[in-house]
Amino acid sequence: METKLLAVNDLVPGMIIGSSVLSPTGKVLLGKNAAVTTRTISLLAMWDIRFVYIVDDVAAAPNQPSEQPEQPDSLSQVFKDFYKEYSSIVDSSSRSFDFVRNQKQVPVPELKDISFGIYSTVLSTGPTLMEYLLVCDQKLADEVSRHSVMVAFISGMIGRAMRLPEETVQTLVLAGLLHDIGKLVIPQDGSSGPEDHVIHGAKLLRNVDGISQDVLAAVLYHHEYMDGSGFPLAKQGDKIPVLARIIAVANAFHREAYHDTVNPFISLEHIAQNKFTKFCPEVCQPFLDSVRDCLINSSIMLTDDRTAQVVLFDRERFTKPLVRTTAGAIIDLSTVKGIAIKHILNQEYLAAVNGGIS
Missing domain, CATH: 2.30.30 (SH3 type barrels.)
Structure with a gap:
């Protein structure tokens, strides 16, 4: 089977990947013989993959039905599969965040790998995602890592419920993962308060290659509220970027629902009561509807x-x-x-x- 190198911009749905596509850290993003789809092309562009090998002649590709993944025989098995992926993501996040904490540098390829894993899981898990997350919080994990992963998952779920473009959801998931990164670099000499983490996070990410302005703005403004009661700039309404509005809801939900015990009901009622004041109703309602259905x-x-x-x-x-x-x-x-x-x-x-x- 012959292959040829082709620019990602020239890919067409229906082409066949001729050689596994790897991330900068060696993670397989697309396997050999995978069919190219519109979403595939979008993901490759997100990951800054510019060229891939494809089968030179689609007709020459093995004319065999693609293997279907084995279907789990019970809900418990489905949850086990999700839990393993979730646990792996939390562990990877802890390692990357430890690197940030110790080196004061951002391992962008590793963090993009993690956000890709979260985004892929959001897509593949579907409506049951929130149901799993509600019982899946890892108390033993590093608090910032655990919270960041959960906010990334929940933000991605909200973005899809709002029917945002897939590229926007991908950016949203990365921003959710990084939203509290400033907590890892706050000086320990007492010169900064807890609210300063958004400033420290934005400064850390400001000149980092591979971090977009949309991600930077979401990190900086995720504690701004629609009524102007947030920080750091007391922005109001439409002056707050959409991604920051989404992360504000995801952040509030996880912070309150999992502070002591797993009780999302109190947090959901808080969000419902503030959806026309602190929070954006266009963000809140799809989220509340989705979680209510899961509960x-x-x-x-x-x-x-x-x-x-x-x-x-x-x-x-x-x-x-x-x-x-x-x-x-x-x-x-x-x-x-x-x-x-x-x-x-x-x-x-x-x-x-x-x-x-x-």
Whole structure:
């Protein structure tokens, strides 16, 4: 099978990759014999891949049906596969962020590899992504790494729910991953406060090759709020870039939902109550709709230590859904005093992890 070198700009959907395409760090981005699609071309451009080898004559490519990935035989197996990928991404992020912390330099190829992995997982996992993330937080990971990965995942999910162009979603995922990078380089002499991390992050990324102005702006402004109550410049409304508005919601959700226990309900209600003040409604509503759909039928622990399942939500009151206990009792938490949601608990997913990730 003969191959030829072709500029990415000249690729046409339907062509066949003749040799594996590697990232600068050696990660396989596209395997040999992969079919070129419009999304493939977009991803290659994002990764600054300018030339690839393709099969010289498409007709000469093996005329065999492409192998279909083996379908997992249970939801637990699907979650195991996701969990392994998620854990690998968190571990890689921790290593890259340790490098930033120690060297005060940004390993752009490695971080783009990680953001590509997150973006690819967002695409491949589909509607169940948020469902998995809700029970998948790694408390043992470095806090900045763990939070950054989760914000990148959630931001990517919001971007797709908003039907943003795929290239914009890719940029959004990278910005979400880097949004708190300034926390890694804040001086330890007490001269800077916590709010200064956005300034330090922007300064760190300002002259780094491969970091776009859109990413830089999202990092700098992700704590700005629509009503002007944010920082560092108290920007308002349309003066805040769209990517920063999205990351603001993803950041607020993860920070509040996972601070002590896994209880996204309180954080969702906070976002719902502030979607016309602090947050952008065009960002909030697709996010709230997606997460609400994921939480229907989810297992929860109540404050009286009974387990239950979410049956129905009031549109805005996320902390007070209608639930069914394992004994079959129907409870409307909006009318019952003294009982609330303690935390989310999905038995099947936890069983998959506790049973071992092979």
